[in-house]
Amino acid sequence: MIAAEPLFRAEGLSKRYGGVIALDRADLTVHPGRIHAILGENGAGKSTLIKLMVGVVAPDEGRMTLGGREVAFGNPSAANDAGIVCIFQELSLIPDLSVADNIMISRPPTRLGMIDRRAQRRIAEDALERAGAGDIHPRALVKDLPLSRRQMVEIAKALSRRPKILILDEATSALTASDVTKVFEVLKRLRSEGLALLYISHRMHEIAELADDCSVFRNGRRISTFAAGTKTDAEVIELMIGREYKHAFPDKPVRRADGRPPSLQCRGLGWGNRLKDISFSLHAGEIIGLGGLDGQGQRELLLALFGVLRDISGDILIDGDKVAIDSPVAAKSERIGLALIPEDRKTEGLMLPMSVRDNLSAAAFDRFARFGIIDRQRQSALIDEMIRLIEIKTASPDLPVSALSGGNQQKVVIAKWLMNKPRIILLNDPTRGIDVGTKQEIYRLLRRLADDGAAILLYSTDYDELIGCCDRVLVMYDGAVRRELAGAEITERALVSSALNVDDSARAEASPA
Amino acid sequence: MSETTASRPAPRGMAMLRRIDPAVAASFGCILLLLLVGSLYSRSFLSPDYLLQQLKVASFLGVIATGMMLVILLGQIDLSVPWVVTTGAMMACAAAAHGTTGAVVAIPFGILCGAAIGLLNGIGVAYLRIPSMIITLATNAVAQGLMVAYTGGFSPQDSASKAMRYLATGNAVPGLPNAVLVWAIIGAVAVWLLSRTTFGRAIYAIGNRERAAYLSGIDTRRVTMLAFALSGALSAFGGVLLAGYASKAAQSMGDAYLLPSIAAVVLGGTHILGGRGSYLGTIAGVILITLLQSILSVMQISEAGRQLIYGAVIILMLLIYGRQKA
Numbered sequence: 001m002i003a004a005e006p007l008f009r010a011e012g013l014s015k016r017y018g019g020v021i022a023l024d025r026a027d028l029t030v031h032p033g034r035i036h037a038i039l040g041e042n043g044a045g046k047s048t049l050i051k052l053m054v055g056v057v058a059p060d061e062g063r064m065t066l067g068g069r070e071v072a073f074g075n076p077s078a079a080n081d082a083g084i085v086c087i088f089q090e091l092s093l094i095p096d097l098s099v100a101d102n103i104m105i106s107r108p109p110t111r112l113g114m115i116d117r118r119a120q121r122r123i124a125e126d127a128l129e130r131a132g133a134g135d136i137h138p139r140a141l142v143k144d145l146p147l148s149r150r151q152m153v154e155i156a157k158a159l160s161r162r163p164k165i166l167i168l169d170e171a172t173s174a175l176t177a178s179d180v181t182k183v184f185e186v187l188k189r190l191r192s193e194g195l196a197l198l199y200i201s202h203r204m205h206e207i208a209e210l211a212d213d214c215s216v217f218r219n220g221r222r223i224s225t226f227a228a229g230t231k232t233d234a235e236v237i238e239l240m241i242g243r244e245y246k247h248a249f250p251d252k253p254v255r256r257a258d259g260r261p262p263s264l265q266c267r268g269l270g271w272g273n274r275l276k277d278i279s280f281s282l283h284a285g286e287i288i289g290l291g292g293l294d295g296q297g298q299r300e301l302l303l304a305l306f307g308v309l310r311d312i313s314g315d316i317l318i319d320g321d322k323v324a325i326d327s328p329v330a331a332k333s334e335r336i337g338l339a340l341i342p343e344d345r346k347t348e349g350l351m352l353p354m355s356v357r358d359n360l361s362a363a364a365f366d367r368f369a370r371f372g373i374i375d376r377q378r379q380s381a382l383i384d385e386m387i388r389l390i391e392i393k394t395a396s397p398d399l400p401v402s403a404l405s406g407g408n409q410q411k412v413v414i415a416k417w418l419m420n421k422p423r424i425i426l427l428n429d430p431t432r433g434i435d436v437g438t439k440q441e442i443y444r445l446l447r448r449l450a451d452d453g454a455a456i457l458l459y460s461t462d463y464d465e466l467i468g469c470c471d472r473v474l475v476m477y478d479g480a481v482r483r484e485l486a487g488a489e490i491t492e493r494a495l496v497s498s499a500l501n502v503d504d505s506a507r508a509e510a511s512p513a
Numbered sequence: 514m515s516e517t518t519a520s521r522p523a524p525r526g527m528a529m530l531r532r533i534d535p536a537v538a539a540s541f542g543c544i545l546l547l548l549l550v551g552s553l554y555s556r557s558f559l560s561p562d563y564l565l566q567q568l569k570v571a572s573f574l575g576v577i578a579t580g581m582m583l584v585i586l587l588g589q590i591d592l593s594v595p596w597v598v599t600t601g602a603m604m605a606c607a608a609a610a611h612g613t614t615g616a617v618v619a620i621p622f623g624i625l626c627g628a629a630i631g632l633l634n635g636i637g638v639a640y641l642r643i644p645s646m647i648i649t650l651a652t653n654a655v656a657q658g659l660m661v662a663y664t665g666g667f668s669p670q671d672s673a674s675k676a677m678r679y680l681a682t683g684n685a686v687p688g689l690p691n692a693v694l695v696w697a698i699i700g701a702v703a704v705w706l707l708s709r710t711t712f713g714r715a716i717y718a719i720g721n722r723e724r725a726a727y728l729s730g731i732d733t734r735r736v737t738m739l740a741f742a743l744s745g746a747l748s749a750f751g752g753v754l755l756a757g758y759a760s761k762a763a764q765s766m767g768d769a770y771l772l773p774s775i776a777a778v779v780l781g782g783t784h785i786l787g788g789r790g791s792y793l794g795t796i797a798g799v800i801l802i803t804l805l806q807s808i809l810s811v812m813q814i815s816e817a818g819r820q821l822i823y824g825a826v827i828i829l830m831l832l833i834y835g836r837q838k839a
Binding site for chain 2: 308327328329331340342347348349350351352353354358361362363365372373374376416
């Protein structure tokens with residue numbers, strides 16, 4: 001690779017959690033001024049490696065050197081001081097504090113023992129500028145910002161600590177395309193300033209665009225390191241999952257009109273000024289994608305359909321009949337048969353400390369309880385069947401769901417609703433931050449459900465997913481459906497241009513995905 | 514690190530052992546310790562008579578703590594216990610004063626009054642979104658006002674009905690006080706409710722993550738309202754039993770039950786923020802608190818000293834094992 005002196009080197013790192021080996025004599029070399037992508041399925045050891053590097057956990061064996069000197073970090077702040085800063089997958093911001101407070105949270109500038117607000121604001125503005133998010137007001141409360149903006153604050157927070165090595169652990173998974181572009185510019189500038197960047201992402205095209213070096217991890221070990229661009233996506237994915245990589249997306253069947261009314265139809269749906277005059281029809285067997293930049297009303301649309309929002313205008317029709325859905329209880333009723341896989345599995349989808357059994361049961365009591373009394377046998381039978389069907393990897397249904405890997409947790413969220421045999425399934429970015437293998441399983445599952453007669457509405461921030469999975473895509477902008485794309489029209493170019501609400505004159509270029 | 518649990522299944526016995534909450538085990542350990550310390554002071558401490566007497570005293574707290582547990586599992590709190598207990602007692606006695614019909618309906622009437630206050634709490638918390646700490650304090654004050662207005666601030670003259678006295682002091686099964694039997698039945702129903710009904714599982718789900726429970730299509734508001742109503746009913750039932758025990762109701766007879774009922778639930782390993790806890794733990798907590806109070810009085814420590822030690826021991830025990838990983 002390159003001859004320059006490495007900035008950081010890890011050798012023979014191992015970490016065990018109980019009987020499970022998370023990291024098995026792994027090594028890694030990081031050079032300054034380069035972007036190093038770390039690839040691997042969830043559970044491959046990437047997160048553990050990062051945690052060792054930033055002092056969250058201590059290695060069982062092995063050593064790390066930074067700038068030629070051996071280092072051992074007792075806690076994250078020691079690692080931060082040494083110049084290794086990580087932006088974790090889960091946001092670490094405090095919603096009720098301002099952006100500036102959050103950026104300076106661990107070491108606020110003080111004057112006479114009190115926080116120097118003016119200096120704090122100046123540093124925050126500076127950091128936000130460096131992070132390419134100068135438009136965020138430092139005094140805005142974090143809870144008022146959409147998810148993608150919060151991620152930018154997270155990046156600014158990391159930069160304010162002046163790192164030598166910046167680690168981004170799935171840091172772009174919440175970002176919209178336009179934000180990703182901005183972040184990439186920032187990362188490239190940081191690279192030219194001599195920073196070493198470790199970049200973990202499940203999005204292949206991001207890695208292709210950004211990385212200089214790639215390292216693939218599997219089963220706790222580094223399998224291979226190569227210069228970016230020297231392997232095809234299929235080869236890389238094969239390295240990651242250790243088996244041959246076939247089509248990422250299942251084939252789309254040709255749908256024939258059968259004259260039945262659509263499973264779900266919206267007519268002029270509106271909510272305050274967040275949703276404007278939304279009309280579409282979703283037929284049984286069809287997967288419709290919701291595209292567009294983050295925060296353009298997609299989330300609200302799903303919540304509105306599911307009966308969570310108050311004071312909705314317009315009509316919702318199920319199988320051609322007008323219905324009023326005023327709560328999730330009504331939405332999941334037999335007559336309507338809606339299911340919503342929510343955005344954030346940790347706070348909306350799951351009760352983390354509770355068992356897989358309890359989580360799978362939560363939405364489907366009616367299937368195995370009569371007069372509120374649970375039929376244990378029936379419950380166990382249904383749950384075992386579902387665990388087998390969706391291939392949830394758990395030793396027992398009585399384990400807390402928090403003990404499962406991210407991908408398996410997401411499967412539980414989806415399975416929990418399939419227990420209810422819904423006819424219309426709404427999904428809010430179901431593959432965010434989960435590994436390639438599970439993603440493919442979810443794609444296949446969605447298509448299978450559609451083939452079995454479900455109607456699916458899928459919101460995704462990943463263009464590949466919209467292109468590969470959906471029969472039609474509704475692109476939203478500012479609370480309204482800006483454009484509807486069908487079949488071969490669904491291309492990255494068309495998605496991006498309509499998401500940005502610009503005229504796409506060259507739309508003839510469309511090619512099948 | 515994410516695939517940690519996709520490994521081998523544990524043998525059944527191990528799973529059973531792991532199921533026992535360390536807090537519950539510690540509670541039972543403390544009970545044994547207290548009995549040991551008590552027996553050093555007085556021989557009679559380990560006699561069956563004394564122990565049965567303690568169990569009887571514990572059952573009043575046990576009934577009240579059962580309702581408190583439902584509410585704490587939701588992640589809420591019920592501070593209206595003192596005057597709901599008193600209301601239950603006074604209203605039951607008041608009904609008992611109205612001839613035969615009155616005597617018959619005395620117990621259900623007392624419980625119903627408590628359930629009504631609980632329902633009010635529940636509506637406030639679930640539908641009006643008032644923090645439970647505030648609304649239950651407020652209804653407690655209202656209940657106090659109503660009772661003081663009704664009695665004129667004096668101890669009421671009505672006495673408990675025969676049935677109430679029988680329930681609290683009689684022995685339907687020889688050797689087993691009825692109060693203990695009542696607690697056992699209520700406990701059994703509570704265990705069944707919590708583990709085998711959708712209502713019980715919904716309580717745990719809401720306590721863990723109300724948002725996720727709501728989005729799962731659980732009627733979170735109705736469950737919350739019902740849990741508060743049950744808590745009120747059980748508090749009032751505790752009051753009815755207490756009135757039967759003492760033959761009559763008294764002003765502020767419920768004051769001594771607020772902190773102990775919360776402490777019993779939390780000492781028994783129920784997470785104060787909701788979502789986790791077993792009824793077995795609450796049983797342990799109730800017995801633990803009752804024994805502690807008893808030992809302090811056996812030791813003939815002055816009232817001031819007793820309160821000090823009582824409070825300090827609760828804080829200490831919570832520090833040792835009442836805190837759980839968030």
